[in-house]
Amino acid sequence: MASTIYDVAKKAGVGIGTVSRVINNSPQITEETKKKVLAAIKALNYQPHTAAQSLARKKSNSIACIIPFFTGYFFVELLRGIQQKISECKYDLILYSVDVAHKKELFLRRTLEERKVDGVLLVSLQIGKTFARRFLKSNVPIVLVDSYFPDLDSISVDNVKGAYQATTHLINLGYRRIAMIDGQLKSLPAKSRLEGYRKALLRYGLPFREDLFVACDFETEADGFNKQAGYTAMQKLLSRNTERPDAVFVSSDIQALGAMEAIREHGLKIPDDVAVVGFDDIELARYVGLSTVRQPILEMGRLAVERLMAKISGEVDMGFKHTFGTELIIRESCGGKKTASRESA
Amino acid sequence: MASTIYDVAKKAGVGIGTVSRVINNSPQITEETKKKVLAAIKALNYQPHTAAQSLARKKSNSIACIIPFFTGYFFVELLRGIQQKISECKYDLILYSVDVAHKKELFLRRTLEERKVDGVLLVSLQIGKTFARRFLKSNVPIVLVDSYFPDLDSISVDNVKGAYQATTHLINLGYRRIAMIDGQLKSLPAKSRLEGYRKALLRYGLPFREDLFVACDFETEADGFNKQAGYTAMQKLLSRNTERPDAVFVSSDIQALGAMEAIREHGLKIPDDVAVVGFDDIELARYVGLSTVRQPILEMGRLAVERLMAKISGEVDMGFKHTFGTELIIRESCGGKKTASRESA
DNA sequence: TTGAAAGCGCTAACAG
DNA sequence: CTGTTAGCGCTTTCAA
Numbered sequence: 001m002a003s004t005i006y007d008v009a010k011k012a013g014v015g016i017g018t019v020s021r022v023i024n025n026s027p028q029i030t031e032e033t034k035k036k037v038l039a040a041i042k043a044l045n046y047q048p049h050t051a052a053q054s055l056a057r058k059k060s061n062s063i064a065c066i067i068p069f070f071t072g073y074f075f076v077e078l079l080r081g082i083q084q085k086i087s088e089c090k091y092d093l094i095l096y097s098v099d100v101a102h103k104k105e106l107f108l109r110r111t112l113e114e115r116k117v118d119g120v121l122l123v124s125l126q127i128g129k130t131f132a133r134r135f136l137k138s139n140v141p142i143v144l145v146d147s148y149f150p151d152l153d154s155i156s157v158d159n160v161k162g163a164y165q166a167t168t169h170l171i172n173l174g175y176r177r178i179a180m181i182d183g184q185l186k187s188l189p190a191k192s193r194l195e196g197y198r199k200a201l202l203r204y205g206l207p208f209r210e211d212l213f214v215a216c217d218f219e220t221e222a223d224g225f226n227k228q229a230g231y232t233a234m235q236k237l238l239s240r241n242t243e244r245p246d247a248v249f250v251s252s253d254i255q256a257l258g259a260m261e262a263i264r265e266h267g268l269k270i271p272d273d274v275a276v277v278g279f280d281d282i283e284l285a286r287y288v289g290l291s292t293v294r295q296p297i298l299e300m301g302r303l304a305v306e307r308l309m310a311k312i313s314g315e316v317d318m319g320f321k322h323t324f325g326t327e328l329i330i331r332e333s334c335g336g337k338k339t340a341s342r343e344s345a
Numbered sequence: 346m347a348s349t350i351y352d353v354a355k356k357a358g359v360g361i362g363t364v365s366r367v368i369n370n371s372p373q374i375t376e377e378t379k380k381k382v383l384a385a386i387k388a389l390n391y392q393p394h395t396a397a398q399s400l401a402r403k404k405s406n407s408i409a410c411i412i413p414f415f416t417g418y419f420f421v422e423l424l425r426g427i428q429q430k431i432s433e434c435k436y437d438l439i440l441y442s443v444d445v446a447h448k449k450e451l452f453l454r455r456t457l458e459e460r461k462v463d464g465v466l467l468v469s470l471q472i473g474k475t476f477a478r479r480f481l482k483s484n485v486p487i488v489l490v491d492s493y494f495p496d497l498d499s500i501s502v503d504n505v506k507g508a509y510q511a512t513t514h515l516i517n518l519g520y521r522r523i524a525m526i527d528g529q530l531k532s533l534p535a536k537s538r539l540e541g542y543r544k545a546l547l548r549y550g551l552p553f554r555e556d557l558f559v560a561c562d563f564e565t566e567a568d569g570f571n572k573q574a575g576y577t578a579m580q581k582l583l584s585r586n587t588e589r590p591d592a593v594f595v596s597s598d599i600q601a602l603g604a605m606e607a608i609r610e611h612g613l614k615i616p617d618d619v620a621v622v623g624f625d626d627i628e629l630a631r632y633v634g635l636s637t638v639r640q641p642i643l644e645m646g647r648l649a650v651e652r653l654m655a656k657i658s659g660e661v662d663m664g665f666k667h668t669f670g671t672e673l674i675i676r677e678s679c680g681g682k683k684t685a686s687r688e689s690a
Numbered sequence: 691t692t693g694a695a696a697g698c699g700c701t702a703a704c705a706g
Numbered sequence: 707c708t709g710t711t712a713g714c715g716c717t718t719t720c721a722a
Contacts, residue, residue, distance in 0.1 A: 002460065004699055015709040020701060028707055047458035051399035052699035055714045060396060062439070069425055076421055080414055083442040092461070094407070095440045097428040113392035115347065116437070257632070284629055287602070349715055360693040365717060373691060397715035400698045 003044040012040035023048055060118050062092035063308060064111045066104065067123040069097045073282035074297055078123060078145065081301020089309055091118075098125065105131070112138055119308045121145055126188060127152065141311035143320075145304045148188055153311065153320040155304050159189050162293040162326035163196025163249065166277045169291075169328055170247045171204045173336035175275055179212040179245035181233040181259055183252060184224035190215065193251045193279065211242045216255065230255025234262035245274060247334070253278035253285045253292055260288065260333070271335030281329050289332035296324050348389040357385035368393055405463050407437035408653060409456045411449065412468040414442045418598075418627035419642055423468060423490065426646020434654055436463075443470060450476070457483055464653045466490055471533060472497065486656035488665075490649045493533055498656070498665040500649050504534050507638040507671035508541025508594065511622045514636075514673055515592045516549045518681035520620055524557040524590035526578040526604055528597060529569035535560065538596045538624065556587045561600065575600025579607035590619060592679070598623035598630045598637055605633065605678070616680030626674050634677035641669050 005023075009016040014033060021029050022037045040046070054060045065082060067075060079095075086093050094117060096107040108131050111120045119141040127135075127142075132149050135142045144154035170178050180197045183190035194215075198208050214233045216224030230250060238244060250256035256278035263274050270276060278285060281294035307320055350368075354361040359378060366374050367382045385391070399405045410427060412420060424440075431438050439462060441452040453476050456465045464486040472480075472487075477494050480487045489499035515523050525542045528535035539560075543553050559578045561569030575595060583589060595601035601623035608619050615621060623630060626639035652665055 002458070006699085009709095016700080017702080017710070018708055021708085024701080030707065033708080045458070047460075049400070049699050050459045050461040051396050051405060052714090053701080054396035055394070055400050055716090056699080056701040058701095058714070069421075069428070076414075079440075080442070080444075083414065083440070084444065087442075087444075087448070093440050095424075095428070095438050097425070097432075099425075099429065099432075103432070113347065113390070114395045115392075116395040284632055287629060287633055351715085354693095361716080362694075362718080363692060366692085369717080375691065378692080394715050397698090398717080400700090401715080401717040403698070 002049075003046045004049070005046075007044055008037065008040045008046050011044060012037045058115075060116055061090060062094055062117050063305075063312075064094045064096055064107070064117040064120045065123060066096045066098060066107045066111070066120060066125060068125060069099050073284075074124075074146075074280060074295075077297040078301040081298040082121065082305050083301075084298075085302040085305035089305075091309075112140055119143075119312050121304055121308060122147060124189075126186075141308055143304050143308050143311070145300055146189065148321075151319065153307055153318075155300050155307065155322045155324075157189075157295040157300070157324045157326055159192030159326075160196035160199065162279060162295070162328075163193040163251070164200045165196075165326065165328045166249050166279065166291075166293050167197045167200035168203070169330070170249060170275060170277060170334060171200060171206065173247075173275070173334060175247035176206065177212065177243060177245045177247070178206070179214075179237055179248040181230060181237070181248060181250045181255055182213070182215040182224075183229075183255070184217050185215045186217075187224070190224070190251060197249055211240055212237070212245055225252045225254060227254050227258035227261075230258030231262045232258070234259035238262065238266050238268075247271075247275040247277075250276060250278050253280040253282045253290060256290055256292070256333075257284060257288065260290070270333055275334045275336075277334050285329070286331070291331045291334040292329050294327045294329050300324060347394075348391045349394070350391075352389055353382065353385045353391050356389060357382045403460075405461055406435060407439055407462050408650075408657075409439045409441055409452070409462040409465040410468060411441045411443060411452045411456070411465060411470060413470060414444055418629075419469075419491075419625060419640075422642040423646040426643035427466065427650050428646075429643075430647040430650035434650075436654075457485055464488075464657050466649055466653060467492060469534075471531075486653055488649050488653050488656070490645060491534065493666075496664065498652055498663075500645050500652065500667045500669075501534075502640040502645070502669045502671055504537030504671075505541035505544065507624060507640070507673075508538040508596070509545045510541075510671065510673045511594050511624065511636075511638050512542045512545035513548070514675070515594060515620060515622060515679060516545060516551065518592075518620070518679060520592035521551065522557065522588060522590045522592070523551070524559075524582055524593040526575060526582070526593060526595045526600055527558070527560040527569075528574075528600070529562050530560045531562075532569070535569070535596060542594055556585055557582070557590055570597045570599060572599050572603035572606075575603030576607045577603070579604035583607065583611050583613075592616075592620040592622075595621060595623050598625040598627045598635060601635055601637070601678075602629060602633065605635070615678055620679045620681075622679050630674070631676070636676045636679040637674050639672045639674050645669060 005016045005019050008019045019037055022034050098104045104125055111117050112134055122144050124146040126147055127149050132152055144152055146156050148154045148156055182194050201208050214236050216229035216233055250259050256276055263270055268274055278290050278292040281292045285292045350361045350364050353364045364382055367379050443449045449470055456462050457479055467489050469491040471492055472494050477497055489497055491501050493499045493501055527539050546553050559581050561574035561578055595604050601621055608615055613619055623635050623637040626637045630637045
């Protein structure tokens with residue numbers, strides 16, 4: 001049986017209060033008694049029982065991260081950032097991965113009610129009005145990452161600007177029939193990227209054409225941000241009876257990969273027949289020479305934890321929103337001049 | 346303030362013991378009182394406080410996963426398997442990621458002493474004699490994944506067989522100067538893969554030549570299983586004053602990617618000048634046409650949790666070891682006949 | 691079957 | 707500065 005605070009107190013010849021004080025290094029304590037207690041702790045190899053601490057302190061020293069499991073690279077990189085930062089504080093990370101939609105609500109509810117975590121990071125998942133309100137009036141801080149909701153703190157990337165950059169680049173390269181493949185339109189990033197695309201078109205006097213746009217709303221299992229969805233979408237685009245697009249902006253690299261497959265299967269060449277630009281800059285992108293829009297994922301993770309910690313510590317400055325800029329990475333898939341451009345938004 | 350078991354008891358007109366019983370659905374309870382209590386619980390939106398439960402039960406209902414963060418795909422896939430299984434049980438997953446070596450020991454110690462978790466999954470990380478012993482005599486179950494230690498439960502893949510398959514395939518294709526690039530030799534998978542490579546060589550009467558082997562021991566920050574390491578290793582291989590290899594077996598796909606880059610930079614063609622086979626079958630492998638050895642990663646994750654749960658439940662059958670077979674995936678990078686083979690080990 | 695009461699191991703207020 | 711004590715919210719005997 002592991003030793004308790006009582007064992008330590010007895011061994012050191014002090015009261016348990018004193019032991020507790022040195023554990024939490026309270027300032028008012030004699031160097032001498034502190035030394036005695038520390039010795040006893042070492043001798044007994046004592047370690048506070050976290051559950052007991054949590055109960056007494058009403059604080060768990062752990063946070064939850066609710067995250068979908070579809071998006072490979074983005075997810076890993078973000079988690080890496082989160083872990084980096086969280087291990088600097090003395091907190092633990094509980095991971096809740098949402099593989100089927102209803103689990104999101106389940107996890108949100110649990111974090112809210114079980115008091116097992118001191119705060120939550122909601123990643124790439126939308127929060128409804130109901131839960132937003134519940135979090136707001138609860139004392140469980142939450143910060144949204146790669147998502148947004150009016151009164152909640154959030155950290156995201158400037159999706160409209162990123163999409164704007166990509167589309168503009170295509171336009172500048174001389175393409176005129178620029179299609180777009182998007183994720184599910186109910187997802188916020190998807191909406192924003194569409195907006196950026198339209199803005200760029202508008203800015204350069206190009207029309208937005210329904211027959212050049214397809215949202216991956218047909219992917220019911222996931223968020224549409226996957227390879228199969230991109231493939232299917234591109235198939236649709238190419239089989240329409242209208243003039244074929246000469247370029248396509250795809251709202252995620254993973255979809256772009258699928259789209260590229262479809263393009264090749266139609267006997268078309270990239271970028272000669274159809275140029276393509278993606279979004280995310282996943283590792284694969286470099287290998288297949290896919291031009292894309294890069295987001296500072298690691299930094300997002302770090303900042304998210306930083307903010308959450310601040311909120312947990314009671315630094316209540318409501319309404320923190322941070323938007324990171326994006327960077328256009330130019331590779332072969334979009335054709336044109338091959339000079340690298342680093343337009344930071 | 347959230348409601349407690351007392352609130353529920355009062356509202357239902359029963360004692361707290363009764364409430365506790367219905368929460369843990371103890372059998373001896375009248376349908377009627379149960380109904381009353383359930384109603385009160387619903388009315389108050391009551392949820393047990395996990396810390397209090399943990400303290401009273403001496404059980405946290407969460408497990409730790411200690412995992413390195415270097416290996417992208419393997420890591421995600423494994424975590425996915427772990428999560429899948431763990432969410433079936435009512436457990437939480439605390440993630441400890443080891444980015445610098447000393448953290449491994451730190452986390453092991455914590456899981457052992459803080460009693461915050463009921464069990465631990467140690468992934469792709471070696472455990473020393475000291476800690477192994479401590480776990481053995483503690484009541485904290487541990488299962489090693491992609492690792493091994495004599496008296497501990499472990500789940501791994503048959504690395505020697507996988508390496509043997511890969512090397513044999515190369516030999517059968519007619520290559521004779523087959524090099525190998527390995528991870529850090531202190532890592533167990535690296536050792537086993539080397540063993541498989543040598544076995545295949547031996548079996549076919551080919552000599553093992555020092556000048557055709559390089560272990561990525563020069564990568565101090567990580568385990569050598571990364572792209573840069575593979576690149577550097579291949580550079581070494583190609584710049585040696587001996588006859589160049591006509592094929593290379595690389596102990597991980599990610600290193601293979603680096604190696605392929607190096608090969609091309611030397612103006613050599615794959616597979617005509619140098620054939621290459623990797624290990625892991627990461628997503629990228631398919632895109633670059635890399636032949637490789639696939640491991641059933643997801644299944645490993647699921648089985649690991651299953652075993653851990655069994656141990657936590659007290660089903661103490663010491664010495665559980667499971668070894669998964671591998672599958673050779675043939676693509677373009679190894680040349681020869683392009684027929685797919687599915688040699689399951 | 692159910693209620694009362696004694697912990698689980700720790701923190702924090704209160705005396706001294 | 708330090709010991710004592712009353713909880714934190716729940717589980718689990720022990721009686722009734």
